[in-house]
Structure formats: C-alpha cells, structure tokens
Amino acid sequence: IYKDIHEKKQAEEKLKESEEQFRTITEQSLLGVAILQDEVYKYANKQFATIYGRSIDEILNLKPGEYMSLVHEDHKEYVSEQAKRKQLGLKDQTNQYEFKGIKKDGEVIWVEIFSKTIMFENKTADLILVTDITDKKRTEDMLKESEQKFRIMSEQSLLGIFIVQEEIFKYVNHQLAEITGYSIEEMLSWEPKVLYKKLIHPDYIHILMEQGAKKQRGDSDVIIHYQFKGIKKNGETFWADMYSKSIQFQGKTADLGTLIDITEKKIAEEKLIESKNNFEKIAEQNLVGLGILQDNKVKYINKKAAENFGTTREELLNMSFSEFSKFIHPSDLNMEIEFIKETLSNPEKIIEYQGRAIKSSGEITWNDVMIKQIQYEQKPALLGIFRDITEKKKAEERLKESEEKFRTIAEQTFIGLAVIQDGRFKYVNQTFADTIGYTTKEILNWKSDKYLDFIHPDDKEYVLERTKKIFIDKNSSISQNSFRVYKKSGEIIWIETNAKIINYEGMPALIIAQMDITEKKLAQEILLRSEKKYREAYERENFYKDLFAHDMNNILQGILTSLELCALTIKNTEKPGNILEMLNIIREQMNRGSDLVNNVRMFSEIESSKPTLKELNIIEVLKEALKVVEKSSLQKEQKIKIETSKDSVLVQGDQFLLNAFENLIHNSVKHNDKSIIEIFLRTSILSKDAQEYLKIEFIDNARGIPDSKKESIFNRGFKEDKSVSGMGLGLSLVKKILDRYDAKIWVEDRIPGDHSKGSNFIILYPLLN
Template identity: 40%
Template sequence: MGDMNIKLNKSIEKFKYITEKSLMGITILQDGELKYFNEKFIEICGYSAEEIKSWAPNGFSKFIYIEDRDFVMEQASKKQAGYPDVVNQYKFRIRRKDGKIRWVEIFSKTINYEGHPADLVTINDITDKINAEKELIESDEKYRNILENMMEGYFETDLSGKLLYANAEFCKISGFSREEMIGKDTRLIYDKESRKILSDLFNEVYNTGIPRPPSGLVKVRTIKKKLIYFEGSLDLLYDSEGNKVGFYGFVRDITQRKIAEQKLKESEEKFRYIADHSLLGITILQDGVLKYFNKKVAETYGVSEEEMKNWSPGQSLKLIHPDDLEFVKRQGLKMQSGESNDVFNYKYRIVKKDGKIEWREVFSKSIIYEGRPAGFGIHIDITEKIEAERKLKESEEKFRNITEQSLVGISIIQDGRYKYFNKRFCEMSGYSPEEINSWVSNEFAKVVHPDDRDFVMEQAFKKQVGDSDVVNQYSYRIIRKDGEIRWFEILSKTINYEGHPADLAMIIDITDKIKAERQLRDSEDKFSKAFNSNVLSMSISSFEDGKFIEVNDAFLNYVGHSREEVIGKTTDELGLWVSEKVRKRFIRLIDKHGSLFNIETKDIPRTGETKYGLVSYIKIMLNEKPFLLSILNNITPRKLAEQQLKESEEKFRYIADHSLLGITILQDGVFKYFNKKVAETFGGSEEEIENWGPGESIKFIHPDDRDLVIRQALKVQRGEFDDAVNYKYRIVKKDGKIGWRETFSKSIIYEGRPAGFGIHIDITEKIEAERKLKESREKYLRAYNQAEFYKDLFIHDINNTLQSLYSSTQLIDIDLEEDRKNNNINELIDIMYRQINRGINLISNVRKLSQLENHEISLKEIDFFDVLKQSIEFLKNTFQDRNIQIKYDISCENVPIIGNELLQDVFENILINSVRHNNNDCVEIVIKTSHVKQDDKSYCKLEIIDNGIGIEDERKKNVLNRADPDAKTTYGMGLGLSLVKKIIDSYGGKIWIEDKVEGEYSKGTKVILLIQKGGS
C-alpha cells in the first residue's frame, strides 16, 4: 500500500510537473471558477496567479475578446454542466492583461473533477501561426493579383498539356473563358494546324529542356476562327525535387501589330503606285537631294527622270525663278531640318528648260525619312490657275469698278448679312462700310421704315432662300443713319453667290422723284382747287368760237346756268357778250397783248339782277390751241356796300358836323376832321383851323396843361389807346378867355394809319359849378367847425362860471344858516359879481367873433391912439389894486388906421393879459408905436411889452390860434387872444408874439401888431 501510495504520489508529482511545465496552457473550469491552471496558462493570458484566483465566478470572461465571448462562455457553461452538445476544438481571440489581442486554440471536454462535472481546457497560443497563414494568403493573393493584372497572358499546364491556370489576359488573347479551358488540353482550343505547331513547340522544350525565348512568334487560329499571333516564352515547371511536372509560359498578342504591318506594307505599295502615277508632283528632299520624285515632277520641270536622278545636291534650285529662289531655298531648308510639323504652302515660279515661266504651288511638310528629317513636297502646276485668277481679278476689278462707280446702290444679302455693297449703297444708307459689315444677321432691318419693314424683310428672306414667289420691284422707305427718311425703289432677285442663294438688290433713291410727283400732284390739286373753288368766276373758252371747255362754280353762280347748260356751248349761244362781233374785237386785242385786266362790266344775267364785275382775260395755250381764260371778280356786293357806305357816311358826317360835342380826328398833328363845335370851342373859324399846320392847335391849350395834352395826343396818334381815355384841360380862347375841356380819345385807323379820335366837351360851366360847390362846402365846414368850437368854449366857460356861482351861493347859504361871525359872504359876493361879468364878456366876445365871421362889422378910419388911451383907462379901473406902470414911446400919434370899434377889445385883451399873467408887485408895460412898410402897404406898428410870466416858444403861435385847446383856458373867457387875432386879421393887419428879451421868455412878453394906415 505504502509503495502504492509512494508510487501514486510520485506519479501525481510527475504528472503535476508535466502539466505545470506543459507547453500548452491547461485549466479546469468548474462553477465559473478556474479551479486549476498551469504556468503556460498564466503566460498566455498575461494575468498573475493571484489575480486569476481572485476572479469572481465567470470573471475569466473578461480576458475573452468581446466578439468571441458569447460563443466561448456558452461552450464553457455547457461543458461545466456536462452537456453533450458541445464543440471540443475551436479558435478564439483573447485580450491579455497588457491589452494585446492573441489568437488561441482550445481543446476542451467535460471531466469529473472532485466529484462534479468540470471543463478541462487545453489552450495553445496560435497567433504566430495565424499571422503566418495570413501572410501566406496575402502573398499568394498578391502573386495571383499580379498575374491576373499583367498585360501579358500567363498559363500553366501539366505535362499532358492540361491547363492548370490561365490569367485574365491569356483568356482575353485566346478568346475563351477560364471555365472553358481549365482542366482541359490546351491544344484543343486551336484548329488542327495550330495544334500541331503548338505540340511541336511543347515537345521541343520538353525534349531539350531549353526554354523558348520571350520573342518567340507563333501564328495560331482558334476553333472560333480567331487568328492569333503569339509572341512569348515557354518553359518547364519542375517540382521541388527537380522533376518535370508541367509547362508555364508568357504570351503577348501581337495580332493587331502584325495586321497593321501587313496593311502598311500593302498601303505603301498602293501609295507608291499612286505617288508614282500622281498628277501632282511629289518629292522627298533630304540633304539637298531629291530622295524621291515622281514622273510628274520630271514633267513639271521639263527634264527626264534620268536627268533628275543624277542631280547633285541643290541642283534642283537652278530651275527656280531668280525672284523666288531665296524664298524657296529657305522653305526647303526649313523642311529638311524638321523644324516644324505644320504644312507650309507657297507659290513660286520656275523657268523651264525652254525658258518658259510657269507657276507652281507647293504643300510641304517635314517628315522622317529613313530615320532622318526630310522635306516632303506636293507640287501643283498652277500656271493656268494663276492665269485664270489674273484674268478673273481683272474682270472682277472691272466689274467692281463698275459697281463701285454705279449711281445705283448695289448689295448682296446672304444669310441675313450684306455680303457685298457698293459705295453708293453706303451713301444712300448713311452708314459706313465698317458699320454695315458689323451688323448681325438681319440687323439691316433697322434701316427699313417700320411701316415697310415686314414686307421688305419678307421679300429679302424669300430671295435669300430662292423662293420664286417674290416681288422683284417695289418702293419702300428707309431711315438713314442721320434719321432722314428716304424713298428707295428696289430691283432685286435671287442669285447664286458663292454657291448659295443670295438676294441681289439694285436700289435707286427716288425720294426726290416722289417729292416731285407729290408736288406736281399737290400743284395740280391746288390749281384744280384754285380754279374750281375760286370765289372768282373763271372760265376757259375757245378763242375761235367762244365755246366753253371749263368753268367753275362761281362762274355758274354768276351767270345763273348749270354746268350742263354751259359746257360745250358758245358765249354767243349763252348771250354772254353783247354780240359775237364785240367778242371777236376783244379776242383780237387779247391775242395781240396776251391779256386784258380789270375791265369793269355791268351785266344783267339770267337772274335779272344787275351785277357788277371786274373781268380779266388771259390767252392760254392748250394742246397748242389758243383759249381764253376769263377771270371775273363779282364786285356787286362791294359796289352795293360802297353805295351804302356813302349813304351811311353822309348820314354820320351830318350827325358829326352838327354834333353838340366837338369831334376831331388827329393824325400827324393835324386835324384830319373836326366839326363846327370844335371851331366854336376855340373861338375861331373853320377856315382858320383847316389852315393850322401840324401841332398848331396846341397854342390854344393853357400853358399849364400843354404837356398833358401833347402827351395824350401823341399816344393816341401812335395807336396806344385801344380803349378810350379821358382827361381834362384848359384852353385859352382866341379872346383870351380860359375855358375847361374834357376830351375822350381813342386810337383808330384812319385812311390806313393810326389816328386819334377825340370827342371834346366844354366843361367850363361844370368846373365853375364844382369850384363854387367846393368853396361852399369848405365855407360851410369852416362855419360848422367854428360853431362847434364856440359851442364847446361857451359850454365850458359858462359851466365854470356857473360852478363859481353855484358854489358861492351854497357857501353863503351855509354862512347865513350857521350865522358865523367870520363868514366869507362879502368875498363870495365879489366872486359872484366877477363871474357874472365873465359870463357877460364871454357872450359879448362870442357875438363879436360871430359878427367878424359874418363880416357884419364894417371897417373905417379911426384914431388908434384914442382907442389905446381908453383901453389903458379901462385897465387901470379894472386893476385898481395892482401897481401898474405904463411907459410910452409913441411916434404915430394922430395917425388914422383902418379898423372899427373892436380895436378897443384888442388892446384891452392884450393889456389885461399883461397884468393877469404877471406876478411882479409892479406891472411894467411899455407901449411903442412906429411906422413900417411891407408889401407896398403902410402900417402902424404897435408893440405892447410887459414884465409878466411870459409864453413858451411852442405856445406863442397856438395862443393866437382859435383851434388851440390851450387858447380855451386863456383868461378873458378863453377867447381873448383868438379874438384879438381874428379882429386884426379882419383889418388886414398882422399880429405875433415875441419874448421881451430874446431867448428868455420868462422875462416878459412882447405882442406886436401891424395895422394898416388909413387915408391912403
């Protein structure tokens, strides 16, 4: 037992050692755990033993590559469970701990391990093997790929000739598919003859062991009748031991090349024949020598072929015309040098052996001949062509010259464009040749007038396509470049131009003709209208018998016949002349003079009315026969109007002559007409006025109004007054009296020229009445204003007086009622007396002013000094309580003056003012008198000078003016100095106020009076 155990243990250790050191990975998988694993397993998966042991159940799945994981885990589960349906050997990928992917192959099966089923797995890393296989496959594929894509056919057979492999190109060359050939005897695809050739070839290689070189050529034909030229190699295939096992070979299909070579050869022969027998000269020039030339060349140069063959280099140039030699030489060298592949074409002359000059045209090209550049040339004898061209050119120039010089526009239209047009055509259209040439297809339509365009374009189109249904001649309008519209007449037809139909057109400008025709038509129409519609009676009758051939409506109307009654009848038959004898006499006169004009006639035609006419006769020639054209102006209405006018004129002349208003027609400064009233106005006779020269009438105009009257007269005579204008002025009559006139004048046409028509009214009385009315109005207004002024003054001053009286009375009442001792009764009574006197004076003054206004107080001579003395006496009595000193400086005592009793009021007013407006204890008054002369009048000058408060400068005039409001307040009931001035004015005297001391009004006042002296 012990030995057994020892042996067993040794055996276990041995197997353990073997498994541990196994070159294959070994593991036992049970319940998802790796119950055992050896070192190789650890190496394959890359995890440590500790890491593997720490894996959770089925944790080993993480080292299985994810794409293979499901299958491997399924197999592992089945084997751990002891299922029979498992795969024992398979390959899969693992992901090592270091992340590398490795291929492994396992062999696994279910075992009983420690009493339970488990999965015993042997695992081997086959990554390198897999990679090697892959590389092999790739290498094989690459090799196959090369073979498959080679441009050469490749095949392999066994020794019996059975085809083992054939690439795509071989299949293509042979014309059989791979399926048709693989595994079959290769020779069977060829015909009998070809099989023999190929058998001999294979046998030769087999027997000699010498491979057939790549340039070997074989001609075969397949059973599909395809001819194949092979070019290629054949060699033996040996096995690894050096035994002959088959054949392989490379082939190229050169069938096409072979065919081409054959064809080329045939072609060369054919073309050589053609070249040799060509009607064109053909040469190949190399190194200055003609390497080839055909018969035609020899003929061309007029030499034999033998001669030419013996030509030395450059000798052919001797035949070239000297003028063309350099050019030809240069071209020849260029071609021989191979400089250009282009074909050159040029012409030149040759001088033949017989001295004849001919033209040649050469088409030359560089070619490679016998491996080197050469010049290939085709030579054409163009002598006849050149001659023909020359003649054609001459002819063309001749005809071109004709068309260019033509007065008719000529054009050829093809494909909608002008292919030809002459100079005249350009002139007619107004476009330059460049412009016409630049027109695109059918652009010429723009030149055609829009109204004619459709027709013209249709015709042009039809003629360009050769349509037979066309109009060859018609007229149309064009619009020239400058916009002018012209009429053209066109003659056109289809022609063949450069091989195609075209429209040849000849165009004539008929604008002037059309205009002339139109003018002629208009003229005819005009003259026909002038004849038929003329208001003058017109007729044409024969000289011979007076037979009417044409009359107008006015004539028929005049004679009172219808056209049918007149045409073809003689004047005698119609009774239009007094007698045929008279008519004949007139005819003789007209025949002699050609015409007779304005013969006044008085006829009583068929209507029975008397008619007046002015007739003119003119001899005219119609169809070489004389006729009488008579033109009669029916002047009956004019005659009647003249009569009526005469009657009317007489009537109106009578009215004008006897008018109560002056009537004139003034022209060139002369009265062309004036009536009696005008003569009366100036106080002269009609004869005198008739004899007035131009402008002489102005002497009767008042000097102050002459400018106005002359200005108006000139304007009206110039025709400036279409409408009547009126103005007033004064005249100085012959007797010197001044009278007023009002003139209404208007421009008229008198005897064909402007004139002034005037109606003159004597307004002297009216003016006088107006003047008086105005004066009266002014007087009334003055009187009214004065009355208003007096009323105002009166009311004001009376109210003041009444206020004093009223207040005084009330105060006296109060004093009496209260019985006061210190009453004011006496003082108040004095005031009442004073105010009553003021009232009396006021009334007196107003009455005196009124008398003065109404001139009720007459003037007389009075002694002014007496009046002055009385006034001074009055002053002293009035102002007994004032110290008044009066000094006199009198030099005109006892001198009478012109005045009246109001003079005392003048003096008293002035003196009272001197006292009233004086604040000095002593009122000083100086009275001076002197003599003065002004305006041829003698005055007594009185100066009253005081030492009162004075009057400011601005008030000095106003105090004398009754309209001055300040005057109302002046003492003396407000009328004092106004009354004084009024009185002095009524005496024809003067009054003014000055300062006592000039420039110092407060020193006192000086009142100065000038009163006319009496007794003169």
Template identity: 25%
Template structure:
C-alpha cells in the first residue's frame, strides 16, 4: 500500500512531463519510419515502434490514446502506400490493431487509476480511523499511566516509609550511644544493643527491670517527682552512672525527652558513655595543676585582655607576680598601669595603646611595684589577637614572667664583663708591654758573641716563656675581638696572608726551620684574624717539636659538591699527634702530649675563626697511618672569585 501511494504520488509529480515525453517518442518513431520506408525505400516494417507512443498515451491519457493510434494507423497506411504504391490489407489490419491496443491499454490504465483512487480513499479513511484510535489509545494510556504512576508513587512512598522505619529501628538498635524507652512507671519498654552490651544484660532481662535497677542515683521513691519534672520541662540533660551486671559503674550523660505516643507516656533517653571524657577531664585538671605548679616555679603566668571592656583574666601566678592571692581581685588594664614603675609607665602605655588602636602585639620588659612595695622586673608578651565574628579585635592573649632574678644576674654579668675587659686591657697593654721589654733585653743579650752555650740555653728559657706569654695575650685578645665581631669580613688572598706569616718564624733562635710553600692565589671572605689562624698552626708546629723542622705549606683551589673551596695544608716532620688526641685538639684548653707548655687557646682560636669563616679544619697524619712521621693540618674555606 505504501508503494502504491508512492507510485500515485510519483505520477502526480511527473504529470507535467507527459506531453514532452509523448511528443519526443512520436517524433522519433515517425522519423525512423519515414526515413527508412520513404526516403531509403527499405521495405522493412518499422511501424511496430508505433506501439511505444500508443502504450505511453494509454498510460498517460487512458482511452484518449485511441486518437494517437488512429493518427499512427493512418500514417502507417500512408507509408505502406508510399513504399509499395498500394494499400494492402495488412496495413489496415495493423492500423486496427493500433486502435485496439490503444483502447485496451487506455482501459486498463483507467481501471488502474480508478483502483488507485479508491485505494487512496480507503487509505485516507483507514488513516483517519488509525489516528482516531491512536488518539483514544494515547488518552487511555495517559489515564492508565497516571493511575499507574499514582500507584507506583504510593508503593514507593510505602516502601520508603517501611525502609525508613526499618532503618530507624536498625540505627537505634546498632547505635553507638545507649538508647532506652522508659514508661511512666519506670519500666523499660525498649533498650538497644549498645546498652545491653555495656551493662552485660540481655534485652529480655532488661525489659523486666526498672530504671532505678540500672541507675543507682535514681531512687525509686523519688521516681514520681522525677517523672513530673520531666513532663513539665519536656526534656532535660543530666550526668549519672549505670550499674552493670558485675557491679561496675559507668559514667554517662543522659538526654531525657518526654513523649506521648498512642495515649502512652514515654521518656526517650539518649545515653552516652562519658568514661573517656571523665578521664580527660581528670587529666586536664591534673595538667592544670601541673601547669600552675610549673608557672609558680618558673614565675610565668598567662593572661587574657578583653579589648572591649579592658577587663583581664589572670592565671594564679600572675596574681602572685603582682603580689596578690589568686582571685583576690578582678584585674583590669588600669590596675596594671597603676602598678607600673613610674619611669616605665610611658613605655607600657604606648604598647597598650598600640595594641588597642593598631592591633599591634608586643614583647616588652618593664618594672612593677608589687603590692608589698617591692620592685620587680617583668617581661610581658602579647602573642595572639582574637577577633569577634564581625572581624573586630576582641581579645589579646599573652604571658607575664617575673624576670627579676634574670635582670639582677644580667647586671652582675655586665659588671663581671666590664671587670674582665679591664683585666684584658691590662694584659694586652701593660703586661704585654712589659713582656716586650723583657724580650728585647734578652734578645739584646743573646746577640752578644761571647756567651757560652750554657748561658745562651739558660737565657733562651725566659725568652721562650715571655714569647709564650705574649702569644697567649695575643690569642686571648684575638678571640675576644672575634667573639665581639670586631672585624669586618673582606676579600683576602690566602697565599698572601701565609706569605706575611712566614717571616715571623724564619729566624727562630737555635732552630733550623725550613719552609716549602707552594700554591696558587686563592681568595676567601675573612678578616685580619686569618693571619692568626696560620700563625697559630705554624707556631704550634715549631713549639711542639725540637731540632730541625721541615714545614710544607700548600694552597690549592678545589671543588666539593659543586662548590669552590680553598684547601690549605700545613704538614711538618715533627713528633706527630697520636690518634687519641686528634679529636681533642680544637677543644678549649686541650694540648698535645709534648713537653712544650701552653694554655691551649691557639688551636681553639683557629677552630673558632674557621667556623666564623664557614670553613672546616682538621688534623691528620702527614704519612697516613703513621703519626710518628709528623702532623698535617688541613683547612677548607669557601672560595670567592
């Protein structure tokens, strides 16, 4: 049916081309017939081609095709006459067949189109009926869908309600907290699993018990009064204890809720085990006690300052610092300012004002006059600012420490430091000047050529002692200046500094000292005390040896972990340093196991200065594994361009 509709639609669509198609076909077949039979004179019958336009005319125009057949029949008779000079009966017969064919095809085509029209009308009727039925079906389907959706919603709602009810029951049964429903007569109507596990009773055992059977603080004779109070308030919170089967008491927090359900009165009690909280509270109380004790020992207390009211909260120790018993008064900002020593009042006022106006925290030392009139030094640190929900400063938190003893100790330390500096000045100037005078006279005497060897040896002893004394004074002075930062770092050539040191030891009296100095220019960031580093190492090598001595000094630039260093080695062929002593050489007042004497500051000064230069120094054997072949000191300093 669909195909027929497509054909009909196609016929209707291409109807305007019928005359063109029929005309072209007539022209072609007539041309062929005339050309072959008349012009060429060939007696071949081409008139059977006339059936093509006859059939097309019958299909296109139904019985009107007879006119085309008559025209073609006449043409056929004419062509036969033109070719043979006569009109045979076969020509008339073929013309009649043309007409009969046109009539037959036209009739069949008309019948076909009539059937198509009827079919189209039937299809239209069926389509209207189908549309009507579809509309009715859709309407009925919509109604059924609405009913079905309503039923499904009801079923889903019931399922949700059942699921919620089951979930609620499951949640209550499996809840970590204890839950109990208690009737107005005190009997237990429901208990969950957690309560059963905690008390050690089964659910059946508990459902025949009363509230006072498991809560010893609830007295049976007081129950009516308790129930009436709950009924009036609707809910209440309380802390109590539950007694287990084995007699243990569990601390609990209970939230009681009065409910009515289907004419019955219930208390829905949510109960939480607070054992851990109680332990934590006890631990907190203990910690607070310990903290208070520690603050008392350390004379440190904490405070909170309310910026809106200027009121303060103090720990117990702050009260004691100000000379009061804990809790004896309500502290305020004005009360604190009134206790400040007059000379420090402006300092404290500025710090407090800056905290309020600029939200600036502070760390200040000042003096207060305690309640008993004693003067105390305190350190007050405001280290945290808290804001209210609107973002405005609300509280400042901090600590106060009684630093009276520390201040007195600092004063005593300053006095001791001043006294030590006086002694140091005395040593570095007066005593050292006297040493230099003695050294000068001894060297003058030793320069005489008429002295015996015994006399010369005796004179060398005090000369060495004076030189050691001068060296000690020089080391102490250098160490003091290094610790006080008396020198500024600058770019220095290590090779040049060592070159300045060597002349000092080139002519040691009575010794054959030979130096071998190799190396390149290598620059480091140091100060004038770099001279003392190499002077002490070379001086120690000479002092802790006897007889001829060879000292080999090498300077090279090396890379370690991608960084450039100046590596300086000072090796001698003296008595060497045992392994057990190497690790103690750079400790203050440690000396090698030699007969030479000293005060142990030389190598300590070396270590101190090298550390200041961010370098390292160590001692090793000149010949690895044999310390008797001499010692080797190695210094590594960061190199600069």
C-alpha cells in the first residue's frame, strides 16, 4: 500500500511539474495557446487573449458556445465543425487552417490555427495554437494588387516586357509579340534556351545568354542596358534597346526585361555615317547653319552659320570655344555649356533648344539649335545645327500680345467665350462659366467630352451634327445655334451659340460665343401659345358658323317643305293625305335641330373646359342612358337588352359620360330603318399592357357602316373637315368625350363581312386600379 501511495505521489508531482513547464512555455510563447473543452475555454494564455483584444478572464468566462463570438460570421460554420470534432476526438480533422476573427472592439483580423485533440483532465479536448496573420494577409493582398497593376500597365505599354526564369519565358506582353511576330502562346510554350535561338541574331547570342543566366541567378556583375540585333518570326532582323535586371518572381529569381524596337533609329544612324563623306558639300548648300566643335575648337562651320553670327567662316574656323562664346547671349551661356557637356558625355543624346546669339553688329537674334555627338575624322565631336527664328519669335511676341488683348476684352464682355480642343475646354471666360453655373476652374478640369453631359439629351444629337459639319468644312461656321443645357444646379436654360474653327496653339480648335436666351425663348413660347389659342378660337367660330349655316338650313328647309305639303293637302279636299305623318316629319326635324344645338353647345363646353374627373359607377351611367333613350324614342318598337356580369364597375369620368352613351345609343335608333329596333349592350373585363379595361359593346341592327367610313365617322371635327353635316357630329362628340378619359372607341360589323346587318360599336374604358 505504501508503495502504491508513493508511486501515485511521484506521478502527481511529475504531472504538476509538467503542467508548470507547460504554463511557463505558453505564457512566454509568441503564439496564442488555448484549450477548448465542453464548448468552453479551460485554458488561455496572455497572447491568445491579446490577439482577440480581451483579458484572460474574459476568455475563460465565456459561456458554452460563446467562443464562437471570436469568429467572423463568414467562417463560423467551418470553425464550429472543426472545434466539435476535436473536442470529441473524431477523425477527419483539419489541423491547420485560416479564418477571420473578431476582436472585442469589433475589428476584423485574420488568424492561423494549429489544433489537435488532446486529453485534458481525463477528457478529450481541443488544443489550439493561434497566430495573428492580419499583416501577412494585407501584404498578400497588396502583392496581388501590385501584380494586377503590373499586368494592366504591361499590356498597355509601348515597350516589350518579358520575364525569363529557368531559361524559359514566364511572361511576355502583347507589345513583345508585336515586335517579334510570334504569338504570346508560342513564346510561352518554348523549351529552355529556345528563346535565344529564335529571337537573337547569332552575333549577339553569346552575350545575351551569358547576361540572362547571371540575372536569373541574381549575380551582381551584370550589364543592365545594351542594344542587340534580333530576328523576327518571318526572318527579318531588327534592332532593340533593352534594359533588364534580376527580380523575385513566384518565389524564385528571374530576369525582368523591357525592350523597344529601335530599327528605324539605327537605320537613320547608319545613313548619317554613310553620308559623312558628303557632309561638307551638302552643308555648304544648306539653308541652316552647321558647325562642328572638336577639342574645344571650331573645326567646321558653313557659310549660313557664319551669317547667323554676322561674321565670316574664316574668322570662326579654329576659334576656341572661349572666344566663340562672345557670340552667345550671356543669359544663355551657362545653359549652352551644360548642354554641350551632357551631349559629349552621352553619344546617343540629341538636345534641341532655343538660344539667343549676338551678331558682330550687336544685334540679338534667336536660333533653333540642335546638338549631337558625332564621329568627325575618327574622333568624337559636337555637331551643331542652327536655324534663325528671329522673325518667328517676333511673330510669337505679337501673337502673345494679341492674345493678351483678346483675354482682356474676353474677360470684360457680356458674351460667354470658350475654346474647345480635343474634346476639352482650353479657355473659358467668366461670363461663359457664370451662364452655366460652374467656375472656370471646374470647366477647364473637365475630362475629354465631359462638356457633352451639360447639353440636354433631346438636343445632343442636333448639336453634335452641326459641330461635325464645321469640322468637315473648316471654312464654315455655326450661327444662332439654339439649344438647351443644364446648369450646375440642374436648372435647364436656353443658350444661343456661334462657333467657328480657329488655330489655337498650333492646332485646330472650336471657338464658341454663347448667350443665355432663356427669357427670349420663354417670350417666344408665350407668343406662340397665344397665336395658337387665337387660331383655334377662330377656327372653332368658323366651324359653328358653317355648321349652323349648312345643317340648320337643311332642317328649316325640311320643316318648310312639310308645311307647304300640309297646306296643299288641306286645300285639296279630294286627297286630304296623311297630315299626321307630315307633322311627325316636322317633329323629327325639330328634334334634329334640338340635337344639333345641344351637340354644338356640348362641343363648345368640352373645348373650353379642362377635365375634372371623379369616381363613377359606369354600369349605372350606362343604364341611365338606356332609360333616357327609351323615353325619347317611342315611334318604333324597341328591343333593348343589356348583359353585364357586374352591377358596379368604378372608373374616372364626369358629367359628359352620360351624354356620350346617350349619343351612341340614339345614333343606333336614329339610323335604323327596321320595323323593330334591336340594341344589345354587353360588358366584359379584359387586361391589356398591365391595365384592366371595361369592354362595352353596342350591337344594333341598323343600316350599318361601310368599311370606307368606319374611321372617318369619328373624325368630323372642326379641324378635320370644314364641309360638316350634322349626321356625323354625334359620333365625333362621343369620341371627343371618351378621349377625356383615355378610352378608345371603334366600330365593327355586327356580322363580320356584312355591314348591312348592323354595327358593333366597341369601347375600351380604363378601370381604376
């Protein structure tokens, strides 16, 4: 028993010692360490708590399952699954993974986890090692972004760009493919070192292979810049100027190179050398001054150059530079000395500048100067080319003075002035800016063609078309071009512009003069509306005059004829005739006159009033119209039937709706020659273009309407037909009333193809939503 107790004590002491060592190691560890058991943290070191922005107590006091509050929503499901598997000691565990965590203050961090199942206090638990990899993730994102930017710049570059690693192309851009004639896919598929055989002229293969190998190894003793002769896919040779250096690419050293095709430049240089022997002969006949400076002395100068300096060739030849400097303006001397030094130190350098010279007479002249290092008599020398631009300079000064005057006038004028070149504003005066509500600085900073945004969409095509014409015919101009624009505030104004092509800073440009004519436009619109109202009133008056003159004459003539027949009948006692029938004719003519007056009155009222619509039950209105017609038409037997599935259908309408239905039904009665008048009204609901309509059919057995008149019977208004007759006025009035409600009306044959059997007048009336 004593032995067992002793061994147990030793085991406990070893366990305690082991735990102390574990705590000592973990408390000093740079890794966060925690033990998760039964969905709670049983242990956490300080680094673990620090990573999540909490204290150790806060970590250990989390309730079961609350450990997931440390995990971002995007990764909770995965992390929870892994934690449960390890706490239970299940297989198929992932021991290392990354996820987004949440600090106490809500900051999102990235962590990397190393975890596994362990035995802790005689139960399985999840041992977790965690490290904050937020900075690493940001670096990876930045690297990815940098690579994307490199590819974007590379694909748009005028330089051929490549990366060589392990003697094969890892990357080539489109421009390199253009230069060599190979496709990108071809070059990326080449075996090691094939690129040298395919692209490099034999004279340069050795040096390029040697330099390429060094840069792929990362050696320091390399040549960064050189020129070589290459071979295109079609066998044609070309010259290239190349820069290359060692870089790290996908974790390995590689050679990054950029090159540009300088074949034309090389050809030009060769031609220059070839023409050296004839140089002096050509130089003496040249219209520009030529001179050669070598060993600090004037070795050659042509007659034209000597004239530029107001002296002779003989005086200048073999003159030292210090003596020659008296012909250079003192303010330009230091600049020219620096240019000479720069050119002599760089054989490829060509420098162009403008400088002042002082002639022997003291006159100051301006020259365009180009200097370049050449080989003269097998030694380096400086070639100078001089062209007198004194008159050009004076003209520029005059132009500058003229521009200053223009700006002075432009800034004080009440007319907006602007110059547009290459789609951008190059100049705007204050008046132009004030007109559209922007500052001059804002307008000048607009990107190319941004000015199109302030033109009203309905006028943009018109403005572009007119502008395009003057760019085609540069001698033409735009005068009194009126269109709408948006001010910065969003307000729409009218402007009137005059435009012309000018030469601005050596290039074609569009000069625009503009004025705000909004008030003028408004005045014109008011005048036009006034003229339109007067014209409509005049035409309406003529319409009513023609109507009464024509139809009332017909009605009165019918009454007069009937009265004369009555008088004759009464006198003729032998043939008394049917006086009652004649009186009925008179009554009918009187009714026609009454209808005519009512319809004209209603036309006038509709023309002069604006619709004031209200909610109506259209079925009730329809039934009321039937009652009115039935009471007023008793001469013939009538069979009128209405079929409707609903007693109440709500629409928007007004007091004229009843008149429309009465006119339509009365029309079927009035123009019916049958002994029995049949009228059938049918309603139904239908949908069309997401709108519900009530379809109303007025079906009669009247004389019908031929196809040739099915449209014209609704169009006999005062504008469409001056030769009116009252017969069609009722239907014209019906259509005019229905137009107020956005309702449609048309007529079909009751029996398709046979108009003589009667008509079907159809109305589509929009329902309330």
